[in-house]
Amino acid sequence: MRTLFKGGTVVSGKGVRRADLLVEGEKVSALARTLKEPADRVVDVTGCILFPGFIDAHTHFDLEVAGTVTADDFASGSRAALRGGTTTVLDFACPNKGESLASGLNRWRKKASDRTFCDYGFHMTIDDWNENIRRELPEMFAQGISSFKMYMTYPAMLLEDRDLYWALKELKALGGVCGVHCENAGVIDGMIAEKKAAGALSPASHPQTRPPYLEAEAVGRLLRIAQAAEAPVIIVHLTNRDALEEVRLARKRGQTVYVETCPQYLTLDESLYYQDIFSEAARYICAPPLRDRKEQDALWKGLRRGDIQTISTDHCSFTLEQKAMGLEDFTKIPGGLPGVETRGELIWSCGVARRKLSVAQMCRLLCENPAKLYGLFPRKGTLQPGSDADIVVYDPSGGHIIQAEDCISAAGYSPYEGFATDGGIQQVWLRGRLAVESGNVLVSSPEGKYMARGKCML
Ligand code: DUC
Ligand code: ZN
Numbered sequence: 001m002r003t004l005f006k007g008g009t010v011v012s013g014k015g016v017r018r019a020d021l022l023v024e025g026e027k028v029s030a031l032a033r034t035l036k037e038p039a040d041r042v043v044d045v046t047g048c049i050l051f052p053g054f055i056d057a058h059t060h061f062d063l064e065v066a067g068t069v070t071a072d073d074f075a076s077g078s079r080a081a082l083r084g085g086t087t088t089v090l091d092f093a094c095p096n097k098g099e100s101l102a103s104g105l106n107r108w109r110k111k112a113s114d115r116t117f118c119d120y121g122f123h124m125t126i127d128d129w130n131e132n133i134r135r136e137l138p139e140m141f142a143q144g145i146s147s148f149k150m151y152m153t154y155p156a157m158l159l160e161d162r163d164l165y166w167a168l169k170e171l172k173a174l175g176g177v178c179g180v181h182c183e184n185a186g187v188i189d190g191m192i193a194e195k196k197a198a199g200a201l202s203p204a205s206h207p208q209t210r211p212p213y214l215e216a217e218a219v220g221r222l223l224r225i226a227q228a229a230e231a232p233v234i235i236v237h238l239t240n241r242d243a244l245e246e247v248r249l250a251r252k253r254g255q256t257v258y259v260e261t262c263p264q265y266l267t268l269d270e271s272l273y274y275q276d277i278f279s280e281a282a283r284y285i286c287a288p289p290l291r292d293r294k295e296q297d298a299l300w301k302g303l304r305r306g307d308i309q310t311i312s313t314d315h316c317s318f319t320l321e322q323k324a325m326g327l328e329d330f331t332k333i334p335g336g337l338p339g340v341e342t343r344g345e346l347i348w349s350c351g352v353a354r355r356k357l358s359v360a361q362m363c364r365l366l367c368e369n370p371a372k373l374y375g376l377f378p379r380k381g382t383l384q385p386g387s388d389a390d391i392v393v394y395d396p397s398g399g400h401i402i403q404a405e406d407c408i409s410a411a412g413y414s415p416y417e418g419f420a421t422d423g424g425i426q427q428v429w430l431r432g433r434l435a436v437e438s439g440n441v442l443v444s445s446p447e448g449k450y451m452a453r454g455k456c457m458l
Contacts, residue, residue: 001025001040003432008045008393010383011052013368015360021050023389026431030385045393048426051363052383053087053390054344055370057123058179058236058260058312061091062111066334068325071317071410077340078117078448080409081315082435085344085425086118087390088380088451090370092149093122097156101126101136105143109450116448117441118430119390121374123147123179127156129163134170144452146176146375149236152218153183153287165225172231177373177456179234179260182218182243183210183288192331201329203281207270207289215288216242223250223257232256232456234373237314239265239288241298244307258373258458259308261299263346264337266311268415269293282323284415285333286314300356309369309458311347313339317411338411342402345421348394353422375453389432396423406439 005021010031020035021028030037061077063070072080074091081089091112095104101124108122124145126133140148148171150164151157159167164180171178191209195201219235223246226233238244238259247257264284270291272284284290302308316336326333347366351357357365371381379388402419404412428436435443 001432002038004035004037004039004042005045005050005391006042008048008050010050011359011363012382013360013364016049021383023432026389028383028385028387028389031383047395047397049359049394049396050383051085051392051394052367052381052387053392053428053430054085054366055088055090055376055380056081056086056312056315056340056343057090057310057370057374058262058314059089059091059340060314060316060336063094063316065316065336066325066332068318068322068334070336071319071322071412072315072338074112074115075117075446076408076410077315077317078120078446079441080341080407082118082428082430082443083408083439083441084341085392085428086340087428087430088119088121088376089340090121090123090374092125094125095127097128101133101140105140105145113450115446117443117446118448119451120448121451121453123149125149125157126167127151127159129159129167137170137174141174141176144450146453146455148176148178149180150178151181152222153181153185153188155185158185161221161225164222165229168226168229168231168233172229175455177232177234177258179236180222181236182215182222184214184218187214203273203278203285203330203333206285206330207273210287210289212240212242212291212295215239216246219243220246223247223255227253227255232258234258234260236260237262237265237288238308239291240295244298244302247307258310259302260310260312261303261308262312262314263339263343264290264415266296266299267346267350269296278327279320279324282327282333283320283413284337285323285330285335286316286337287335303351303357303361303365309365309373311343311365312370313343315340317409319410319412337415338409339415341407341409342414342416344392344394345424346416346419349422369458372458373456375455375457376451377457389429391429392425393427394423395426398423400424408441
């Protein structure tokens with residue numbers, strides 16, 4: 001099957017060009033100002049922007065959190081991803097403490113295989129450090145896993161500094177990269193205990209016990225540990241200016257540091273936790289928490305200057321019933337927001353349409369950089385001959401209102417309810433097949449492929 005996209009504007013990380021694009025089977029086969037090749041079907045994309053399929057390098061589908069399981073599993077989460085223009089997700093395989101990496105990976109493969117509608121891969125979570133885990137790492141690379149995740153918070157997952165150091169050193173030797181959740185666990189625990197003793201159990205206590213400086217402290221400490229290990233590192237879901245300043249200092253010292261932020265930190269703010277109706281406030285509980293508006297300005301500036309390399313979602317969805325588990329005690333509210341379905345339109349609307357980002361910058365942040373960072377480039381993240389024909393057709397004219405009733409994530413609510421988009425996603429193509437049109441998911445069976453990934457090329 002040959003499909004010719006005529007009259008569109010094709011985006012890469014370098015810029016935009018008016019070009020026709022030919023797809024043969026699952027791959028892009030040609031790109032030129034005008035193509036006259038015969039085709040089985042011609043898609044008129046005049047006036048539209050063609051992005052490579054978006055990559056969301058931070059999702060949590062089918063994950064147990066706080067005694068419950070995320071609303072979205074791989075089936076519902078990946079359908080929502082596709083609807084939002086995301087054709088590849090990277091989820092986190094999470095072995096339990098004491099479990100081998102191999103058995104954690106097997107569990108995640110079972111959760112995902114034959115259930116996933118977009119292409120997918122896994123990062124491997126390292127929540128324990130010992131000789132057995134060290135020995136298992138080469139097998140992870142053999143299985144196509146070249147990126148890892150460690151936590152400096154959450155008692156069930158966190159690693160102490162010595163283990164962070166050893167793990168980073170080992171990953172560096174093997175050519176891997178590691179994302180780290182940076183928050184100071186000890187002080188947060190102390191502050192939570194104080195709130196509990198004072199009976200201050202409402203959602204308002206959540207941001208107060210996880211202030212931005214405790215994130216910045218952990219970022220600074222991690223970067224000194226990475227300096228000792230001489231290892232590159234990724235700061236995931238960075239939320240604030242002080243944390244970004246720690247990154248700048250480390251880069252000045254010559255360290256390799258990559259930064260991810262998320263749409264919620266760019267568009268929502270902490271006033272949402274101070275609403276009188278606790279069930280409303282609970283919708284926004286995530287860690288790190290939403291921040292003050294001035295932090296958003298620092299993040300947008302960081303994106304423009306290239307200090308931040310990727311925007312992923314940390315999609316970790318719970319229904320309002322699940323969020324209500326903690327209405328009497330904010331520490332029992334399962335943390336995480338749905339976001340995989342709305343990221344592209346939010347970043348276009350708040351970034352490109354408001355001239356905070358160029359179209360090429362958006363392409364770098366959602367497509368090219370994650371593909372390079374996580375070893376998927378040039379199969380993913382770009383539209384050039386030989387790449388997978390994952391295409392987002394974005395129509396910048398018009399717009400719509402984001403409403404949960406239109407969304408297909410199993411969360412059943414959207415943190416962006418009522419947001420008016422600039423333009424919208426008109427079509428999504430997954431490896432040469434039309435998967436979404438005008439908000440309707442057309443694919444009826446889960447045809448997502450597991451992506452074995454190579455090493456970081458960013
Ligand atoms: N933060 C969340 O809010 N949820 C999932 C994991 C995380 O780090
Ligand atoms: Zn996460």
